Amino acid sequence: MNKNGVIPWMKQQWRGIVKVRLKWVKNRSLDHVIDKETDLKAASLLKDAVNRSSTGFLTAKSVADWQKLLGLTVPVLRFLRRYPTLFHEFPHPRWPSLPCFRLTDTALLLHSQELAIHQAHQNDAVLRLSRLLMMTNTRALPLHSLHALRWDLGLPDSFDKTLVPQCPDDFRFVKSPNGVVSLRLWRWPEELAVSALQKSNECGTHYREFRRGQSALAFPMRFPRGYGAQKKVRAWMEEFQKLPYVSPYVDSSKIDPNSDLMEKRVVGVLHEVLSLTLHKKTKRNYLRGLREELNLPHKFTRIFTRYPGIFYLSLKCKTTTVTLREGYRSGKLVDPHPLARHRDKFYHVMQTGLLYRGDGSLKPKENNSLLQNDELRSEDSEEEEVETRSDDELCEGETSQ
Secondary structure, three states: OOOOOOOHHHHOOOOOOOOOOOOOEEEHHHHHHHHHHHHHHHHHHHHHHHHHOOOOOEEOOOOOOOHHHHOOOOOHHHHHHHOOOOEEEEEOOOOOOOEEEEEOHHHHHHHHHHHHHHHHOHHHHHHHHHHHHHOOOOOEEEHHHHHHHHHHHOOOOOHHHHOHHHOOOOEEEEEOOOOOEEEEEOOOOHHHOOOHHHHHOOOOHHHHHHHOOOOOOOOOOOOOOOOOOOHHHHHHHHHHHHOOOOOOOOOOOOOOOOOHHHHHHHHHHHHHHHHHOOOOEEEHHHHHOOOOOOOOOOOOOHHHHHOOOOEEEEOHHHOOEEEEHHHEEOOEEOOOOHHHHHHHHHHHHHHHHHHOHHHOOOOHHHHHHHHHOOOOOOOOOOOEEEOOOOHHHHOOOOOOO
8 A cells, every 4th residue: 555545456457358268177186185075074074963962972863864964975874884983883772773873982082182183273263264254344254154164164163152252352243133143353453464375475576576566466376287388378377467466355345346356356365265274175155155245246156267277166076166276286285284184084094994894893902093094095196187168067056056
């Protein structure tokens, strides 16, 4: 901002960049990650539900309608039986024909380790939650929208009853006239108003020039094979990168909604939201629930296919997931959070349970030894193949997926 109170990019709102139409490219490596973590998330949420239960177990009847909620492609009962290292099946005390599930000793140990990680890194969770609220118009989001993002943001189970009450100076609950309860950011922490893209450029000369309003910041791009060499694509991206970078933490109400600058601002907001997630990805539906508060255009999801060097849109597991490409290398997170590492351990226990399904369950000694292996086997290489789907076709299911 200059001495007259005008931010330099306010005067530079182009509408002249010629956009190139790109075909969607499947990335097998990232699809594998999404496939794996869909089961991981479902098992983790079921583990939390068992732990919350007053009886210490869940019945097959109580979870019968949870398939869509958990994002599963198989019935919940079949899913629970798939992982005996986590869920122990037994007959109901009163109705023997009703299957019930409680946590195994291994699952209980994993849960206690997870709680310890949440406690040790509580400040990280507070910062992520604060930054998300800082990007919204009203500095507030409905609790149901935050609960949908809880696992992706790495927030503890029932965070509204555990984490939020410990931060009375940061957050407050507010109730709208229609009865919807929201979480509001109570104070503006100026030191947090720095995006992930800005932080990654802090040591460079371009960032110093950017701070003086003399330079744009470029997004890291990893194009699908063959696209980066195309002259039209390269020219388009060069022009796009030259546009001023608008921080997702500044007021964007004065930007022309039809300008190229607003499009780059939308890319920046989506980049920042995905950067806040532990696994650098989330469901498209969750982002759609934040559209109005983040000041995003109605058809903002077209951005994901328009900028395939920044985002990857996956159609795995009967849903649509958006991934930040720069967050992964060869199918693994570039900079995994301690909680993400713990989830790798959780998944390893799940997979080992699959090997022993025929035996019913593992012996206690074998069961506990699973926790000693903290690493997953290496994932597939980043293979990509072109499919003949346009961005319009990928955005058709905007109200259903």
